[in-house]
Amino acid sequence: MGRILESLRAQVREVNRRYATPEIAMTPFVKFCLVGLRVYLLMLVTMMVVKFILVARQAL
Amino acid sequence: MKAEIPEIVSPPLVSPSVRDRGMNGLARLFFAFRRSSKALRLFLAIAGPGIIVMVADNDAGGITTYTVTGAQYGMHLLWFLIVLGPVAYFVQEMTVRLGAVTKRGHAEAIFASFGRFWGWFSLLDLVLTDWLTMITEFIGMTAALSIFHVPPVLTVMICWLIMGSMIMTGQYWTWEKITLGFVVLNLIYIPAAFLVHPSVSDVLHNSFIPHFPPGGFTNTLFFLLMANIGTTIAPWMLFFQQSSVVDKGLKEKDINYGKLDTLIGAFLTVVVAVVLIIVAGQLLQGTNVDDAAKAAALLIPQNRFIGTVMAIGLFDAGLLGAVCISLASSWAFGEVFGWAHSLNRKVREAPWFYAYYFFDLLLAGTVVLIPKAPLVLITLFVQVIATTLLPAALVFLILLLNDKKTMGKYTNTRWQNVANITIVVAVIVTSTLYGISAVFPDLFH
Numbered sequence: 001m002g003r004i005l006e007s008l009r010a011q012v013r014e015v016n017r018r019y020a021t022p023e024i025a026m027t028p029f030v031k032f033c034l035v036g037l038r039v040y041l042l043m044l045v046t047m048m049v050v051k052f053i054l055v056a057r058q059a060l
Numbered sequence: 061m062k063a064e065i066p067e068i069v070s071p072p073l074v075s076p077s078v079r080d081r082g083m084n085g086l087a088r089l090f091f092a093f094r095r096s097s098k099a100l101r102l103f104l105a106i107a108g109p110g111i112i113v114m115v116a117d118n119d120a121g122g123i124t125t126y127t128v129t130g131a132q133y134g135m136h137l138l139w140f141l142i143v144l145g146p147v148a149y150f151v152q153e154m155t156v157r158l159g160a161v162t163k164r165g166h167a168e169a170i171f172a173s174f175g176r177f178w179g180w181f182s183l184l185d186l187v188l189t190d191w192l193t194m195i196t197e198f199i200g201m202t203a204a205l206s207i208f209h210v211p212p213v214l215t216v217m218i219c220w221l222i223m224g225s226m227i228m229t230g231q232y233w234t235w236e237k238i239t240l241g242f243v244v245l246n247l248i249y250i251p252a253a254f255l256v257h258p259s260v261s262d263v264l265h266n267s268f269i270p271h272f273p274p275g276g277f278t279n280t281l282f283f284l285l286m287a288n289i290g291t292t293i294a295p296w297m298l299f300f301q302q303s304s305v306v307d308k309g310l311k312e313k314d315i316n317y318g319k320l321d322t323l324i325g326a327f328l329t330v331v332v333a334v335v336l337i338i339v340a341g342q343l344l345q346g347t348n349v350d351d352a353a354k355a356a357a358l359l360i361p362q363n364r365f366i367g368t369v370m371a372i373g374l375f376d377a378g379l380l381g382a383v384c385i386s387l388a389s390s391w392a393f394g395e396v397f398g399w400a401h402s403l404n405r406k407v408r409e410a411p412w413f414y415a416y417y418f419f420d421l422l423l424a425g426t427v428v429l430i431p432k433a434p435l436v437l438i439t440l441f442v443q444v445i446a447t448t449l450l451p452a453a454l455v456f457l458i459l460l461l462n463d464k465k466t467m468g469k470y471t472n473t474r475w476q477n478v479a480n481i482t483i484v485v486a487v488i489v490t491s492t493l494y495g496i497s498a499v500f501p502d503l504f505h
Contacts, residue, residue: 020116
């Protein structure tokens with residue numbers, strides 16, 4: 001089991017190394033889209049966390 | 061001296077110019093026939109990924125959505141489903157071009173183009189969304205066969221057997237032809253639409269004249285429209301079709317056939333949706349129906365054939381959806397981790413690819429069998445989690461298709477960008493609102 005996990009960790013490190021540098025040209029439009037996506041996801045995650053807290057409060 | 065025998069030349073029965081035109085006409089016809097039949101054979105060889113992904117899009121969740129739409133609003137929303145056909149085509153067509161040109165699946169393309177953060181986000185989100193969606197497919201399949209008194213345990217085992225044996229052939233082509241057989245079975249709904257004898261004028265009016273149903277634009281209508289949009293474009297479809305195009309070995313010169321394949325698939329998906337709405341609209345309008353299995357159970361006393369068709373179709377829809385969804389994840393993992401990840405490889409040649417596929421299958425099927433498993437909550441989670449992945453996957457798709465360095469002459473044209481960006485923005489807005497409504501239902505009352 002330990003060996004499998006270590007092998008998996010090694011593969012993840014290899015993936016991270018292989019894809020360290022984005023290939024796409026970072027034009028202003030691309031940067032705008034990626035920033036927009038981050039904001040959007042942050043908003044969604046916040047919404048889910050709020051919901052989780054509300055549900056947990058009700059349960060307690 | 062020998063007399064010269066004059067050469068006797070028979071006068072032509074037809075003048076030379078007319079004779080040549082006749083021969084050329086026949087030859088032209090013959091060669092046109094040969095070109096067409098060659099093109100048709102080539103198309104039939106290339107067709108597959110588009111038709112499969114589009115028809116599989118009418119999965120258990122999709123069938124339920126269309127049934128509920130018909131039961132609540134009759135045939136008033138046929139026009140909306142017809143509009144969604146081209147929407148699905150424009151989105152999926154981009155994956156054909158991207159896969160054929162880059163020879164990469166969508167997950168690998170995201171990692172390579174946008175880096176580790178977005179790559180891991182997309183991959184892990186896809187895995188979670190796909191696994192939860194697989195559970196809903198198994199829910200649909202067990203519910204469908206329970207109408208025929210088949211216990212859920214047996215249904216799950218039958219599904220494992222079918223889905224497992226389908227991919228063990230070691231040949232992409234064989235898997236594809238088997239899956240196309242299930243696609244044909246999915247069209248079993250079509251005769252039902254004729255058997256309910258809908259008014260042709262009503263069908264035509266509701267199909268081509270956009271309008272709101274009686275009662276106007278209500279919250280309920282809004283949620284149903286969003287549900288229909290959500291079921292038409294699912295994140296796994298992007299990953300599945302692109303990886304399938306790559307695994308099939310489609311080249312740039314095959315792109316036009318790939319587009320035609322996708323177009324036919326979009327047409328079939330709309331046909332099934334329309335048929336289901338017509339059947340539910342004619343037989344179940346006003347009835348409180350919230351899933352397709354209940355609808356089938358309600359229909360059987362009214363019309364045994366139609367009820368049976370609904371149940372079989374629901375099972376087939378769930379099966380098709382489950383096969384494609386699990387493959388989408390397996391391909392994505394294989395692409396990113398560099399494992400052998402092709403249906404053309406046997407199990408011993410691509411062990412991790414098949415291992416993940418079976419793991420996904422077994423885990424999803426097992427959850428459905430757990431007593432008191434929170435299946436309703438899982439169904440809700442799918443809607444919310446998909447909301448996090450779909451916008452990102454669509455935005456990446458647009459950005460990649462505009463990368464001239466990668467796509468060359470297959471980069472999006474201006475009109476493709478106008479259509480696709482409009483669609484992407486609309487899908488993002490509606491899927492976000494749908495996700496929010498799922499988490500905070502009171503917000504919209």
